[in-house]
Amino acid sequence: MRVLGIETSCDETAAAVVESGWRVASSVVESSLEIHRDYGGVVPELAGRAHLTTIGPVVRRALEGAGLDPHDPAIDAVAVTSGPGLIGSLLVGLSAAKAYALAWERPLVAVNHLEGHLFAPLLETPALRFPLLTLLASGGHTMLVLQRAPGEHQVLGETIDDAAGEAYDKIARWLGLGYPGGPPIDRLAREGDAGALRLPASMPGPGLDFSFSGLKTAVVRQVGARPDLGVADVAASFQAAVVEQLIRKLAGALERHEVAGLALAGGVAANGQLRGAVVALAADRGLEAHLPSREMCTDNAAMIAAAGLAHAARGDYAPLDLSADPGWSLEAVR
């Protein structure tokens, strides 16, 4: 089986071809990040415009990269992210995907973007052992997910306010480090003193939900009283508090659920300190750690095609009148 995947939920325009056995035949990603940098975040209307310009060439490159005829590709289905995400961005990929499916007379598969992220580790470790505990953290989402098999997932906890990546962006903007905030804070944190600020532990209870909005407030208040602090010390203290919370909840989930491995997914999975902490936690508990490459952490269409492959294998297709669902939750995915 072979599936073309299309992803346009945020600022990445992506297309990929994935085959049975979780083999990536091609994966193309174009980002409109540069357009949004000056605004400190993704501007929906500009993202929609960029997707429209980019989607055709990106799909063409993905087909050619997989050695497929662009007018009659040997694929079994067209899979597309239909939510969650920015409505104006989702509509471009969804409209294009429907047109490709219609033109080539192939079925359409609706993929939840978050479920797509859960399939990313499989593409780099096809022999992944289950059950798997995945920490999915990005600019839009932060959640802990237990997977018993590919496509069988249970959300154990999620953020009650900001996403982890969103907290990075807010602190980085406040520190004047630009957008996105993850890379500069991760870099600066290596030179700073993580104990410079005494930040309270967020969500100290036994529950598995996360919270990041109080952290920013605490950082701003404490730095106001400490004008002597350098940016690196603030970055290090903030990052230590974020990673501490993520690892504490991961460890909490491990106490309740028996798993074979830990996986990271989402853009925050590129964070160096978080990766190190997850490897250490996995080693301590005798578990496998699956740290995706940067390409597989961030939004891409290979993960959408992979999830689409799983749905197509079950004959789970979508009609041509499919709507985009900007708030589609992972719990609602069958």
Added chain:
Amino acid sequence: MRILAIETSTSACAAALEVDGVVTVEVVEGERRHTETLAPAIASLLDRAGQRPRDLERVVVDRGPGLFTGLRVGLATAQALADATGAALVGVSSLELLAEGARDAGATGTLLALVDARRGEVFVQGYDLATTTPLDEPRVARPEEVARRVRSLASCTLAGDGARRYRDLLADLPGARLLDLAVPPVAAALAIGRDREPGAVAPLYLREADAVVNFATRERS
């Protein structure tokens, strides 16, 4: 020739298919559900005409101006259909569709084609209906400016959902005549697009910096 036309610049969603001179049209009016309705409408047109998508030779699409999301649904669909089948892609404007439609309806003289741009503005372009040639560039304007222009003309015809929305302001002006033509007619896209040179089609937003302006305002507040 087998031509498909797509029109999604207003709240309506329309597609038309011409196969060897026989035209069929699907219009879903006033719902703003372009994402849901466009692809099934196209599939239904092809199906009823006994055509396969790969048989399409040309795809004509309304590139605006109009509702941004509707335009993107139409353009993303048209682009992908053309890419996937190898059909030629051709762009037409919503305002020239109104002009073509007005001429078909028997209007003569000067036409002001008006597409509702929301936020108290319209997209407007003037046409000489004797030849259906534009008198100026399409632009975004306030209805009061359009009214001044109507007053400066001896007589003119007004068409489009922008004319309908601001009829109280425009229709009773001396020499003005409001045509019962709100939606750019998709069949006109077949007529115009048939002979036009194909190529890449870019949307005609006419309000390029709008989102950026809004974002800056939101950031300050």
